[in-house]
Amino acid sequence: MSLSPAAGPVPAAIGSGGTAGPPRDRRGAGHSPGRLAWLRLRADRTALASGAALVLFLLVALAAPLIELTYGIGPRDQFQDRLDGFGLPLGRAGGVSGEHFFGLEPRLGRDIFIRLVYGLRTSLFVALAAAVLTSVIGVVLGTLAGYLGGWLDAVVTWITDLTLALPFLVVALVLPPMLTLRFYGQRDTVPAAFGVGVLIVIFAVFGWTGTARLIRGQVIALREREFVAAARASGAGPWHMLFRELLPNLRAPILVSFSLTVPQFVTGEAALSFIGVGLTEETPSFGRMIYQSLEYLQTDPAFVLFPGVVIFALVLAVNLFGDALRDALDPKSAG
Amino acid sequence: MTDGPADEAGPLLRVRGLTKHFPVRGGPVRAVDGLDFEVRAGETLGLVGESGCGKSTTGRLLVRLLEPTGGSIEFAGHDLTHAGRRHLRPLRGQLQIIFQDPYASLNPRHPVGRIIAMPLRVNRIDPPGGTRARVRELMERVGLNPEHHNRYPHEFSGGQRQRVGIARALATEPRLVVADEPVSALDVSIQAQVVNLLRRLHRDLGLALVLISHDLAVVRHLCQRVAVMYLGRIVEIGDRDDIYHRPQHPYTRALLAAVPHVGQFGPAGRLRLTGEAPTPLDPPSGCRFRTRCPRARERCAVEEPALVRRDGGGQATACHFPGPDPLPAEPVRAMA
Amino acid sequence: MLRFLVKRTLSAVLTLFAVSVLTFLMFFALPRDPVSGMCPRNCNPERLERVRQELGLSDPLVVQYGGYMRGVVAGRELGAAQGGHCDAPCLGWSYVNNEAVTDTLVRVLPVTLSIVVPAAVLWLLLGMGLGLVSALRRGTWVDRVAIGFSLTGASLQLYFVGAVLLLIFVYTLGWLPVPGYTSLLDDPVRWAGGLVLAWLSLALLCSANYARLFRAQLLETLGEDFVRTARAKGLPRSAVYGRHALRAAISPVITVAGLDVGAALGGTVITETTFGIHGLGRTAVDAVRAGDLPTIMATVLAAAVFVVLANMLVDLLYAAVDPRVRLG
Numbered sequence: 001m002s003l004s005p006a007a008g009p010v011p012a013a014i015g016s017g018g019t020a021g022p023p024r025d026r027r028g029a030g031h032s033p034g035r036l037a038w039l040r041l042r043a044d045r046t047a048l049a050s051g052a053a054l055v056l057f058l059l060v061a062l063a064a065p066l067i068e069l070t071y072g073i074g075p076r077d078q079f080q081d082r083l084d085g086f087g088l089p090l091g092r093a094g095g096v097s098g099e100h101f102f103g104l105e106p107r108l109g110r111d112i113f114i115r116l117v118y119g120l121r122t123s124l125f126v127a128l129a130a131a132v133l134t135s136v137i138g139v140v141l142g143t144l145a146g147y148l149g150g151w152l153d154a155v156v157t158w159i160t161d162l163t164l165a166l167p168f169l170v171v172a173l174v175l176p177p178m179l180t181l182r183f184y185g186q187r188d189t190v191p192a193a194f195g196v197g198v199l200i201v202i203f204a205v206f207g208w209t210g211t212a213r214l215i216r217g218q219v220i221a222l223r224e225r226e227f228v229a230a231a232r233a234s235g236a237g238p239w240h241m242l243f244r245e246l247l248p249n250l251r252a253p254i255l256v257s258f259s260l261t262v263p264q265f266v267t268g269e270a271a272l273s274f275i276g277v278g279l280t281e282e283t284p285s286f287g288r289m290i291y292q293s294l295e296y297l298q299t300d301p302a303f304v305l306f307p308g309v310v311i312f313a314l315v316l317a318v319n320l321f322g323d324a325l326r327d328a329l330d331p332k333s334a335g
Numbered sequence: 336m337t338d339g340p341a342d343e344a345g346p347l348l349r350v351r352g353l354t355k356h357f358p359v360r361g362g363p364v365r366a367v368d369g370l371d372f373e374v375r376a377g378e379t380l381g382l383v384g385e386s387g388c389g390k391s392t393t394g395r396l397l398v399r400l401l402e403p404t405g406g407s408i409e410f411a412g413h414d415l416t417h418a419g420r421r422h423l424r425p426l427r428g429q430l431q432i433i434f435q436d437p438y439a440s441l442n443p444r445h446p447v448g449r450i451i452a453m454p455l456r457v458n459r460i461d462p463p464g465g466t467r468a469r470v471r472e473l474m475e476r477v478g479l480n481p482e483h484h485n486r487y488p489h490e491f492s493g494g495q496r497q498r499v500g501i502a503r504a505l506a507t508e509p510r511l512v513v514a515d516e517p518v519s520a521l522d523v524s525i526q527a528q529v530v531n532l533l534r535r536l537h538r539d540l541g542l543a544l545v546l547i548s549h550d551l552a553v554v555r556h557l558c559q560r561v562a563v564m565y566l567g568r569i570v571e572i573g574d575r576d577d578i579y580h581r582p583q584h585p586y587t588r589a590l591l592a593a594v595p596h597v598g599q600f601g602p603a604g605r606l607r608l609t610g611e612a613p614t615p616l617d618p619p620s621g622c623r624f625r626t627r628c629p630r631a632r633e634r635c636a637v638e639e640p641a642l643v644r645r646d647g648g649g650q651a652t653a654c655h656f657p658g659p660d661p662l663p664a665e666p667v668r669a670m671a
Numbered sequence: 672m673l674r675f676l677v678k679r680t681l682s683a684v685l686t687l688f689a690v691s692v693l694t695f696l697m698f699f700a701l702p703r704d705p706v707s708g709m710c711p712r713n714c715n716p717e718r719l720e721r722v723r724q725e726l727g728l729s730d731p732l733v734v735q736y737g738g739y740m741r742g743v744v745a746g747r748e749l750g751a752a753q754g755g756h757c758d759a760p761c762l763g764w765s766y767v768n769n770e771a772v773t774d775t776l777v778r779v780l781p782v783t784l785s786i787v788v789p790a791a792v793l794w795l796l797l798g799m800g801l802g803l804v805s806a807l808r809r810g811t812w813v814d815r816v817a818i819g820f821s822l823t824g825a826s827l828q829l830y831f832v833g834a835v836l837l838l839i840f841v842y843t844l845g846w847l848p849v850p851g852y853t854s855l856l857d858d859p860v861r862w863a864g865g866l867v868l869a870w871l872s873l874a875l876l877c878s879a880n881y882a883r884l885f886r887a888q889l890l891e892t893l894g895e896d897f898v899r900t901a902r903a904k905g906l907p908r909s910a911v912y913g914r915h916a917l918r919a920a921i922s923p924v925i926t927v928a929g930l931d932v933g934a935a936l937g938g939t940v941i942t943e944t945t946f947g948i949h950g951l952g953r954t955a956v957d958a959v960r961a962g963d964l965p966t967i968m969a970t971v972l973a974a975a976v977f978v979v980l981a982n983m984l985v986d987l988l989y990a991a992v993d994p995r996v997r998l999g
């Protein structure tokens with residue numbers, strides 16, 4: 001069957017052992033493999049820079065209402081008086097000014113900067129929540145499949161193949177309206193939170209298989225190691241086995257798969273909004289802004305650039321940090 | 336010692352007809368195929384043989400990491416053969432194992448103090464003075480600095496890690512320890528230290544030891560009795576001096592001849608092992624050693640030799656034509 | 672090998688069967704009433720009722736599913752309003768497009784193929800080229816530039832790249848026509864001109880992953896024993912890389928490529944939306960928007976068939992390329 005994930009290179013073997021020899025100094029307290037990885041990460045300039053960028057993005061997303069207060073403009077405020085007769089923003093570069101940092105949207109005249117701030121909030125919330133959910137499902141099923149084997153393993157493997165065969169975007173397009181219909185009927189008003197929740201669930205349902213496959217492989221490799229046999233020979237039960245012996249060795253692969261799924265979900269959320277069926281119009285989103293901007297590509301190119309550059313910076317930061325994290329956790333894989 | 340007073344309460348470990356077949360494609364692998372032996376309290380038994388003859392499988396069967404396909408294992412009066420986890424639980428602490436690979440046998444994410452305390456923890460044993468004190472004591476006993484209890488395995492050398500594995504096996508004060516090639520992964524210079532440690536532990540703690548090794552010198556150094564395995568069976572078993580000085584089985588003789596300074600024979604004992612051992616998927620008929628045995632006769636192909644005692648002593652040999660003497664030529668054929 | 676082939680085919684068929692059941696359930700069982708979803712606002716009740724009857728929605732689900740699958744395999748009779756008899760791969764009738772769904776697919780498939788196939792060739796060449804160069808020049812500035820390029824590519828969004836390319840080459844420089852689809856058979860030059868931006872943006876984004884993956888695999892295999900042995904035997908560097916390392920490193924690339932191409936054939940939704948080209952992806956999205964059940968069902972199934980076929984092909988290629996697989 002297909003052993004490789006649909007997206008993103010997966011390091012062949014993630015340093016589950018931490019056996020790559022760090023210097024054996026004989027002084028001071030012990031350095032756990034996790035602590036060594038942390039030290040390596042701190043010494044990596046790319047990791048520091050991308051990590052700082054990520055923290056900044058997170059802070060902006062968290063502080064969005066605060067920023068709105070300081071900035072004095074809300075995401076739904078319209079400035080029709082600053083548009084010309086064709087609905088295009090007046091002034092240079094799509095209406096960039098001291099008041100409107102990134103200019104205005106054509107037609108509605110909403111402020112692009114504050115919409116991007118809120119778009120970042122949506123994007124990061126959806127991506128992080130979906131990545132957490134994905135990790136939980138993937139780790140639980142991957143561990144059980146790898147440790148217990150047998151029919152459970154067969155079922156998990158088969159579901160993985162099945163999910164790969166389903167066209168993600170189309171199914172992700174179809175499900176939200178259907179679920180809305182199911183839960184709210186034809187005409188009820190649907191709270192925005194429902195749309196966000198459905199989106200997160202869809203990402204998790206499609207995303208867990210990659211994590212599960214990675215974890216499953218690691219568990220199968222660990223299961224054969226003698227420290228697991230030692231625990232079994234001492235009479236350890238499944239609880240001790242999974243949580244004390246296996247899980248501590250899965251921290252690295254879990255972190256790695258988390259770092260691989262977050263950018264996928266940022267991209268996925270934007271892509272769905274781009275096709276126009278992701279989140280509703282009221283929820284600001286990168287993808288939706290770019291989709292709307294395509295219409296104005298010739299007349300107001302600045303409208304494309306701002307959201308495009310922001311989402312690029314976000315995904316790049318996540319990718320760079322993920323790469324650095326992988327290298328820190330498994331020095332053997334480092335270029 | 337082995338010929339000492341009659342056992343008061345029987346041997347600590349009694350193995351009868353022990354069998355393990357692994358189901359693989361192309362028929363079962365007869366990794367272990369009918370072993371009989373006993374280990375008394377405080378006794379050391381060496382299990383020797385070429386790689387692949389089923390030593391590790393035997394070791395794993397003894398501590399019930401594997402379930403036997405047939406036969407029985409009796410430990411301290413309890414039948415362990417098919418005992419479930421719950422049933423084994425109270426006995427686990429008395430029966431421990433040391434592994435070959437000092438890297439794979441320690442959880443890389445736990446400090447060694449926690450690794451050593453693991454058997455206490457999973458068995459909910461609270462030693463007098465507390466777990467911490469017990470760990471310190473164990474580390475000292477195996478020659479590790481107790482201050483290093485919060486260091487991680489990667490911070491230790493191979494020999495030190497093996498000491499950690501030994502300390503873990505001793506944590507619950509076991510009565511029997513199975514050591515599967517405990518020194519073969521170590522540098523030669525370190526091997527002697529660990530062998531001496533095991534020897535001292537045996538002497539001080541009075542525990543019984545089943546030492547698995549392909550290294551005849553190590554076994555000679557540590558074991559009072561020796562069992563020689565070939566293709567899943569014991570071909571000869573007896574006291575150390577009998578096995579090393581008066582080997583009866585052609586395979587034992589060949590093994591000893593391959594090691595300088597261990598066996599000393601006259602010209603008749605100069606045997607050489609040639610070729611590879613046959614696969615346990617399809618062992619030869621009759622005597623399993625016959626494809627490589629210089630003494631093989633027709634009878635060896637049709638009749639499997641039983642492990643029988645000779646001269647009423649402690650030494651038993653599974654061979655139709657044992658001993659160092661040249662074979663009588665003709666009468667043998669008549670017997671077949 | 673035959674055994675493997677049979678087993679592989681069976682598992683593929685099983686997967687397709689599961690996809691079809693799942694899709695069917697999703698569309699016909701989940702919503703309270705699939706038809707009301709099909710025409711949201713201004714449908715008169717009589718028409719709704721008629722559609723319901725023609726689709727056989729009052730039948731038990733198993734009967735509906737059976738009928739659908741029979742149509743796919745052997746063709747079936749549909750009502751007069753649905754165009755009467757429907758030939759073998761019968762995927763039903765679309766009330767929205769007023770045509771048999773099979774005809775829609777036959778119309779849009781060449782479009783998606785025209786986007787995906789040349790783009791895949793481009794992205795594989797570009798990605799593996801970059802990966803090879805950076806593996807051979809490991810640690811030099813060439814390597815760093817290649818890694819930087821691939822990280823950048825992996826972080827870009829297709830619609831953004833597409834928008835920028837459109838802005839530059841179509842709207843500013845005017846070198847290229849506004850993207851669109853012309854049949855290759857009609858006019859190869861216009862075919863290429865209308866699609867080249869789609870190929871380029873797909874190649875730019877997708878090659879990134881391949882460059883990283885191929886580089887990592889190459890570095891790994893170059894460290895493996897059999898490569899070292901080959902070098903020790905005195906084979907020249909180029910022969911070692913060409914014959915041994917490349918072949919071994921290419922297998923995982925094939926796996927990923929199979930999945931990617933399979934998935935892309937199922938609909939390059941974003942690409943088609945960005946460049947306003949109407950292929951399978953757009954058809955699926957439009958069908959979702961219009962609530963056109965038979966068309967959605969058909970596009971999902973088509974996508975699944977592509978992925979499953981690509982997967983199978985990969986497994987076969989795998990055995991052909993990697994000597995270790997054949998020996999093992």
Ligand SMILES: Nc1ncnc2c1ncn2[C@@H]1O[C@H](COP(=O)(O)OP(=O)(O)O)[C@@H](O)[C@H]1O
Nearest residue numbers: 357364366385386387388389390391392393615
């Ligand atoms: N889990 C297993 N499945 C199948 N065959 C096995 C398994 N474990 C061991 N064997 C086979 O059993 C035989 C004995 O192995 P082992 O006990 O490890 O030998 P030794 O420790 O004496 O080298 C070997 O032929 C080995 O290949």
Ligand code: SF4
Nearest residue numbers: 622625628635654655
């Ligand atoms: S029984 Fe025969 S073949 Fe086996 S060891 Fe004795 S002499 Fe050799």
Ligand SMILES: [Mg+2]
Nearest residue numbers: 390391392516
């Ligand atoms: Mg062994």
